[in-house]
Amino acid sequence: MRFFLIFCLLSTAFCAVKFAGDSEVHDEAHIKQHLENKIEVEKLTEDQQKFHYFSMHDLNKDNQIDGIEIMKAITHDHSSQTELGHGLGNPVTHEEEMIGLVDSVLHDLDANNDGFIDYAEYNRKR
Amino acid sequence: MTAKALAVVLAALLGVVVAQNNPVFKKFEYKHSFKAPNLAQRDGSIPFWLVSGDALASGEQLRLAPSMRSRKGIAWNKRAFTESENFQIDVSLKITGQGRIGADGLGIWYTSQLGSLGPVFGANDFWTGMGLFLDSFDNDGQKNNPQVSLMLNDGTRSYDHHTDGSQQILSSCQRDFRNKPFPVRVRIEYMKNVLTVHIDDGMQQTKRERLSIGLKEEKSLDKKKENMVEERKNWIFSVAFGGLTRVSAATGGLADDHDILDYSVFSLFNEQQKPAQTNTQLPQAEKQKYDEEFERQMKEYEAERAKFKEQHPDKVKEDEFEDPNKYYEDATARELRLIYESQNAIHQVMQNMDQRLQQIQQSQLAGGAQIQPQTGGQAVPAIGGGFQQHEKNEVMQSLRDLSTTIRDMKQYVNEIFTKTYNLEQRWGQSAPSGGAGGGVDSSMHQKVDSLLNELRAVRATQIQQVSGTGAAGAGNCPNISCISSTLFLVIIFMQSVVIVVVIFLRGRPEKPKFY
Numbered sequence: 001m002r003f004f005l006i007f008c009l010l011s012t013a014f015c016a017v018k019f020a021g022d023s024e025v026h027d028e029a030h031i032k033q034h035l036e037n038k039i040e041v042e043k044l045t046e047d048q049q050k051f052h053y054f055s056m057h058d059l060n061k062d063n064q065i066d067g068i069e070i071m072k073a074i075t076h077d078h079s080s081q082t083e084l085g086h087g088l089g090n091p092v093t094h095e096e097e098m099i100g101l102v103d104s105v106l107h108d109l110d111a112n113n114d115g116f117i118d119y120a121e122y123n124r125k126r
Numbered sequence: 127m128t129a130k131a132l133a134v135v136l137a138a139l140l141g142v143v144v145a146q147n148n149p150v151f152k153k154f155e156y157k158h159s160f161k162a163p164n165l166a167q168r169d170g171s172i173p174f175w176l177v178s179g180d181a182l183a184s185g186e187q188l189r190l191a192p193s194m195r196s197r198k199g200i201a202w203n204k205r206a207f208t209e210s211e212n213f214q215i216d217v218s219l220k221i222t223g224q225g226r227i228g229a230d231g232l233g234i235w236y237t238s239q240l241g242s243l244g245p246v247f248g249a250n251d252f253w254t255g256m257g258l259f260l261d262s263f264d265n266d267g268q269k270n271n272p273q274v275s276l277m278l279n280d281g282t283r284s285y286d287h288h289t290d291g292s293q294q295i296l297s298s299c300q301r302d303f304r305n306k307p308f309p310v311r312v313r314i315e316y317m318k319n320v321l322t323v324h325i326d327d328g329m330q331q332t333k334r335e336r337l338s339i340g341l342k343e344e345k346s347l348d349k350k351k352e353n354m355v356e357e358r359k360n361w362i363f364s365v366a367f368g369g370l371t372r373v374s375a376a377t378g379g380l381a382d383d384h385d386i387l388d389y390s391v392f393s394l395f396n397e398q399q400k401p402a403q404t405n406t407q408l409p410q411a412e413k414q415k416y417d418e419e420f421e422r423q424m425k426e427y428e429a430e431r432a433k434f435k436e437q438h439p440d441k442v443k444e445d446e447f448e449d450p451n452k453y454y455e456d457a458t459a460r461e462l463r464l465i466y467e468s469q470n471a472i473h474q475v476m477q478n479m480d481q482r483l484q485q486i487q488q489s490q491l492a493g494g495a496q497i498q499p500q501t502g503g504q505a506v507p508a509i510g511g512g513f514q515q516h517e518k519n520e521v522m523q524s525l526r527d528l529s530t531t532i533r534d535m536k537q538y539v540n541e542i543f544t545k546t547y548n549l550e551q552r553w554g555q556s557a558p559s560g561g562a563g564g565g566v567d568s569s570m571h572q573k574v575d576s577l578l579n580e581l582r583a584v585r586a587t588q589i590q591q592v593s594g595t596g597a598a599g600a601g602n603c604p605n606i607s608c609i610s611s612t613l614f615l616v617i618i619f620m621q622s623v624v625i626v627v628v629i630f631l632r633g634r635p636e637k638p639k640f641y
Contacts, residue, residue, distance in 0.1 A: 067156025115154025120416035
């Protein structure tokens with residue numbers, strides 16, 4: 001039982017995808033997955049990577065990213081290819097942990113503390 | 127809705143929103159909200175929310191009650207709202223049904239306990255807190271539904287469905303929120319013990335593009351203010367802090383789909399309560415720069431997309447969310463669109479065929495001088511100096527082959543046709559007498575019946591005969607019953623032996639006489 005707990009903690013710690021970290025923003029393969037069937041991508045410039053990373057997580061296209069969208073960015077993956085589960089995130093198992101993750105992102109990026117990250121706030125930290 | 131929130135937030139970025147003559151700061155609280163797209167997780171749950179009853183969360187919406195009779199569903203936030211004393215809840219919802227009237231309605235709640243399934247628009251009775259009801263069905267016959275009403279409860283009263291709570295609600299207004307082309311947006315704002323409810327008419331679509339800062343949208347909202355009664359002020363204040371928000375819906379004999387597309391909760395702060403900002407504000411110039419940068423990138427992206435669409439029209443999957451008309455359409459509109467799209471596809475195919483036909487015609491005309499007109503059907507392009515003899519032969523040969531195969535096919539088809547025709551005829555004949563099987567059965571039955579009768583007659587006579595021999599003894603034919611063939615043979619044999627012996631004996635005494 002204890003080993004199991006430790007394993008859980010470790011796995012969540014390792015799997016914890018951060019949001020808007022350097023490696024994520026410049027993960028071109030992942031961005032390309034999102035842009036598939038949308039535009040022709042060969043090579044993205046640094047600016048384009050930044051823009052597309054922001055844009056693909058702005059799910060409701062209101063040009064800003066809120067806590068829910070951060071959460072969905074962390075929980076989503078591309079393993080499920082079925083139409084049904086497409087785009088839906090994996091279930092959050094540890095809510096407190098998730099809150100910690102999202103809050104730290106918001107704390108870092110949300111300069112005016114309104115719960116939204118706009119493009120300017122997102123860029124300032126880059 | 128999101129656009130509205132955006133307007134507010136952008137305004138907040140500038141510093142202030144003037145509402146009730148006080149500066150208000152808003153903060154989006156993601157722990158108490160959910161929104162489409164990808165509203166639900168893969169297992170159908172919503173983070174920080176509990177969904178129960180007939181409520182069903184999917185990627186596009188939370189369906190609290192489906193359009194089936196007597197369903198109820200509820201979803202409540204697991205976390206108490208402790209971020210601030212004042213709050214704002216923006217809800218985008220759709221209540222749609224086939225009927226002219228619908229039922230039962232939808233409730234948006236702010237209560238001090240967790241909810242459970244119950245009779246009041248899907249939620250429990252005797253609640254503590256406030257409930258905003260979108261009541262579709264006219265229970266009391268006052269012709270004032272669909273109505274929007276607000277009711278407070280201290281946990282002792284039971285909602286009176288038969289009067290639509292008309293004696294219990296604080297106030298109400300009549301507003302049609304059913305079957306609107308776009309989601310109806312409801313904003314509940316609780317600030318300084320005053321609760322304000324805004325409802326829009328669902329006739330404009332939410333602007334998804336970047337909004338210029340301004341509050342002009344506020345004007346388009348149909349305003350309805352419900353100021354609490356003086357005595358209630360403190361009471362609701364004490365209940366409100368740390369309460370739980372939830373949504374519920376129910377259907378009755380009539381049924382509507384009750385969908386929530388967006389449920390955004392904001393905490394409100396006035397100047398004094400305003401939380402310390404974690405980082406220094408962005409300088410205005412810098413923000414401007416990034417906004418322009420974003421605009422530029424967006425334009426670039428859209429241009430790229432348009433280009434891509436032109437190049438690969440087959441690959442492009444229409445992003446549902448980026449086409450708001452598609453996203454917010456209702457069932458009939460969807461059907462219409464599907465018909466329209468398929469018609470378009472047919473049209474395209476027809477056009478293609480037309481083009482091909484013209485090509486063929488042209489090639490036929492070009493090659494007409496050299497070859498027979500029937501080769502036109504083969505669509506052989508006439509190249510240069512026309513056909514060589516062997517080519518011509520080949521073409522003729524293939525044509526012949528083709529025509530034979532076609533003839534074969536025609537035969538097959540004819541055969542199939544005659545067979546089906548026969549079958550049909552047979553069905554048609556036997557149809558009046560109750561189907562082919564029935565006809566055969568009845569004739570067979572008759573025959574079998576007559577056979578049986580005959581059999582019975584034969585049997586009866588046999589039995590009679592048998593009993594007759596038993597009773598009358600040798601009266602009829604004693605020989606048959608008394609003597610068997612072996613006995614008969616033995617007797618014959620013995621007789622013949624006797625005759626032989628007699629002849630032998632007769633012959634013997636004479637012989638000595640001659641000696």
